[in-house]
Amino acid sequence: MEERTGYEIRTGSENMDVRAVHDFLSKESYWAKGIPLSTVEQSLKNSYCAGVFTDGRQIGFARLITDYSTFAYLADVYILSEHRGKGLSEKLMEHLMNAEWSGSLRRIVLATLDAHGLYQKFGFTALERAESFMEIKRDRIYKDNR
Numbered sequence: 672m673e674e675r676t677g678y679e680i681r682t683g684s685e686n687m688d689v690r691a692v693h694d695f696l697s698k699e700s701y702w703a704k705g706i707p708l709s710t711v712e713q714s715l716k717n718s719y720c721a722g723v724f725t726d727g728r729q730i731g732f733a734r735l736i737t738d739y740s741t742f743a744y745l746a747d748v749y750i751l752s753e754h755r756g757k758g759l760s761e762k763l764m765e766h767l768m769n770a771e772w773s774g775s776l777r778r779i780v781l782a783t784l785d786a787h788g789l790y791q792k793f794g795f796t797a798l799e800r801a802e803s804f805m806e807i808k809r810d811r812i813y814k815d816n817r
């Protein structure tokens with residue numbers, strides 16, 4: 672990806688620009704608005720992280736919260752708006768789905784409001800038995816903890 676497009680994928684929380692990820696999540700995402708920087712820092716440390724970079728600047732991100740053996744939850748996937756439409760989200764997803772350990776996971780789940788088409792390209796479908804899943808949802812957690 673690097674040579675022909677000017678973009679590269681880097682992995683590992685230590686290689687992410689935590690402030691850039693925080694900036695997007697806290698200001699632009701619909702799912703984590705207001706998230707504290709310390710929460711983003713901790714979440715990256717406890718996930719498999721992949722970022723898209725150009726000219727040393729992070730412009731995209733995704734992470735798998737995983738045990739590397741049986742399960743993963745895909746979270747915080749984004750490409751900055753000025754870099755969309757170049758196939759970068761697909762490249763990022765290809766990287767995650769082609770990691771040597773991800774093919775042996777029994778289940779990978781995610782939640783999205785608007786990117787179903789992207790994820791369907793990688794085999795994601797609606798939950799087979801949605802009634803068997805449960806959640807604790809705290810919509811105001813970042814607003815209430817300021």
